[in-house]
Amino acid sequence: MRTQVAIVGGGPAGLLLSHLLHLQGIDSVVLERRSREELEAEIRAGVLEQGTADLLNEIGVGERMMEEGARHRGINLQFGGRRHRIDFHALVGRGIMLYGQHEVVKDLIAARLAAGGKIIFEAEGVGVRDLKSEGPRVLFRKDGEEEELSCDFVAGCDGFHGVCRPCIPESACATYERRYPFGWFGILVKAPRSSEELIYCLNERGFALISTRSPEIQRMYFQCDPEDDVANWPDERIWEEMHARLANDEGWDLIEGEIIQKGIVQMRSFVIEPMQYGRLFLAGDAAHIVPPTGAKGMNLAVGDVRVLSRGLAEYYSSGRTDLLDAYTRTCLGRVWKAQRFSWWMTSMLHRFHQEDEFRYRLQLAELDYVTSSRAASASLAENYTGLPVE
Structure with missing residues (x-):
């Protein structure tokens, strides 16, 4: 040939x-x-x-x-029980x-x-x-x-x-090479969308993410030990953890459904x-x-x-x-x-050591700055929606 x-x-x-x-x-x-x-x-x-x-x-x-x-046209950053939207289109005129x-x-x-x-x-x-x-x-x-x-x-x-x-x-x-001391526990769920746009969340318990695959299939993640075993996470425990990390002060609630896939992603x-x-x-x-x-x-x-x-x-x-x-x-x-x-993004949104309260406070300050400063929000939007190829 x-x-x-x-x-x-x-x-x-x-x-x-x-x-x-x-x-x-x-x-x-x-x-x-x-x-x-x-x-x-x-x-x-x-x-x-x-x-x-x-x-x-x-x-x-x-x-x-x-x-x-x-x-x-944007994503949501959640921390301290509050959710903040980063409007990509308003900031850089692009989306995902x-x-x-x-x-x-x-x-x-x-x-x-x-x-x-x-x-x-x-x-x-x-x-x-x-x-x-x-x-x-x-x-x-x-x-x-x-x-x-x-x-x-x-x-x-x-x-x-x-x-x-x-x-x-x-x-x-x-x-x-750099290996991170945590992984993502990912699930595919048969359920309607809990949010129209992605939610990135930093919680005292760790990171969580709400994404989507279709109107009927949703993708969700939460930070976990990369050496953990999927068998340790029955559905009830998964939903309990997701609700705990994503709870906010605005009355929003996560929509549950049938979990059709589970897996741990190394970081x-x-x-x-x-x-x-x-x-x-x-x-x-x-x-x-x-x-x-x-x-x-x-x-x-x-x-x-x-x-x-x-x-x-x-x-x-x-x-x-x-x-x-x-x-x-x-x-x-x-x-x-x-x-x-x-x-x-990884450093800002994950708990590296649960006992490191100083670092956690710095992360909260970083998120507060990113969501309150137009310049910082625009930098996130520019990178997330894509830098030029050349």
Whole structure:
């Protein structure tokens, strides 16, 4: 098999890159270890920055998002029993779209297949070779047969635990990592929306978040011990904890429903530098992880592949490698700003040590400042709705 760009990973980063390349006349093949059914059924969060939603519309895959997604013009910060709205549109003229990552994946798969794109699902034993040459190869098994895909470039879009990042020798890169002393206990609930917009809450007991997936399915989280066991949390205990953390002085109450999914999300930050090695370019979670507090994960992946697709388009149209050579520098400028914002949101809204009352008072003061200062609110709005890609 032969293609111009081999894309390892069929999540939103890999699929979007494939479609962006297709629109510029560049051939690609996507290799994905999971089946299409597994990929489309994996329910994931989806807060889309204004620029991400605009891009999906520009390339013709945003129709269902516009029909089914929830447009939000702001978020709520709750502390001290009081709720404060940050009006994104009034502050920066932008908003966000809540539309699940798995729904984006469905739309991109449909678009790629309709355009005759090549996606190889259930590709096993993927290995990448000859990255420093002009002819990299990707080896894999499909239906028990050994296959080889030759290409000009490899895009590693296969996530934090994928095979591409380890292909960069330790001597050729640096990694930066932070692990947080807490996790998120997440639940999916069959219930009407408790709030039209997201609620981020700091309580003496810890952090809580109210989000949404659809008018009928809601996503909720609360801060927990990352080593805790889901089995320790029967439904009754979960609702008791959520009510305790989200209680306020305004008479609002949380709407309960059937809990259809439970899980614990680990909290960490990670960056590899550089994001490229020879003819390999990493994108999305393969190159960086952010805590979910800032809602930046998928948006950073979208930013990466936008930059990469432009670099590849320049190479195939003119032979120049200026944009490809600058790929790491261009992407990491935005990645580190997103790391800073995600770290700031996480630090402001979580209890690090229950006995550390001094820090807790500082957090309350920070939230009071953010919600009472237009300049501070505008900074939050600017970062949350999305900084420029370049």
